[in-house]
Amino acid sequence: MKFGIVVNEGPYTHQASDTAYQFTRAALEKGHEIVRVFFYHDGVNNGTRLTTPPQDDRHISKRWSELAQEHDLDLVLCIAAAQRRGIVDEDEAKRHGKDANNIAPGFRISGLGQLIEASIDADSLVSFGD
Amino acid sequence: MLHTVNKSPFEKTSLDTCLRLVRTGAVILLIEDAVYAATKNTVIEAKIKRALTQNRIYVLGPDLDARGLQDSEIIDGIEVVDYGGFVDLAGEHRNVQSWF
Numbered sequence: 001m002k003f004g005i006v007v008n009e010g011p012y013t014h015q016a017s018d019t020a021y022q023f024t025r026a027a028l029e030k031g032h033e034i035v036r037v038f039f040y041h042d043g044v045n046n047g048t049r050l051t052t053p054p055q056d057d058r059h060i061s062k063r064w065s066e067l068a069q070e071h072d073l074d075l076v077l078c079i080a081a082a083q084r085r086g087i088v089d090e091d092e093a094k095r096h097g098k099d100a101n102n103i104a105p106g107f108r109i110s111g112l113g114q115l116i117e118a119s120i121d122a123d124s125l126v127s128f129g130d
Numbered sequence: 131m132l133h134t135v136n137k138s139p140f141e142k143t144s145l146d147t148c149l150r151l152v153r154t155g156a157v158i159l160l161i162e163d164a165v166y167a168a169t170k171n172t173v174i175e176a177k178i179k180r181a182l183t184q185n186r187i188y189v190l191g192p193d194l195d196a197r198g199l200q201d202s203e204i205i206d207g208i209e210v211v212d213y214g215g216f217v218d219l220a221g222e223h224r225n226v227q228s229w230f
Contacts, residue, residue: 001221015162016162019136023220026214026216026217027217032217032221124220124221
């Protein structure tokens with residue numbers, strides 16, 4: 001089974017990104033394929049590497065990065081949503097004259113077409129939000 | 131179709147909307163704050179029991195645990211699943227409709 005995952009909410013404010021992560025992990029453990037995790041709206045906040053939660057709390061962006069590395073996941077941040085919220089990769093930082101980038105390892109920035117493509121490629125698209 | 135609901139029925143109307151539109155035979159999974167809908171002795175228990183005559187209803191166990199709710203407090207007929215069970219339910223149905 002091929003799943004596409006959509007995350008519409010940021011970490012630490014709603015449970016949505018936690019549920020999305022747990023679902024994704026459980027699906028991978030069961031041998032399913034995750035064609036893409038698309039982060040939209042406030043969901044792009046899952047993809048900043050500067051987040052520093054207390055040590056005894058879960059590190060949501062790092063958790064995604066590690067899962068991506070382990071399973072070669074495609075984690076995509078919506079470009080328009082990311083720009084609004086100050087999440088940039090190296091190219092975007094250069095293009096907009098920013099002094100740094102903050103995208104977390106394993107994430108990439110792309111357009112809404114990636115969400116459409118995931119919905120076509122996946123057998124099922126599962127959305128997590130608030 | 132699998133319908134997921136993630137809001138408490140005592141705060142939002144997502145579950146009401148879902149129950150109004152759900153087709154007979156479709157499956158409902160209560161996650162996050164919607165797990166409160168699965169508990170006994172609430173004002174919506176009768177509504178849930180009516181829905182159970184037409185639809186299978188599941189509740190996400192880890193979200194019950196996170197809220198200190200015991201399986202014994204769950205309405206009879208509602209089945210508790212873990213994240214793996216959530217994945218299985220999503221895999222068994224062609225579409226997953228998330229009600230926020």
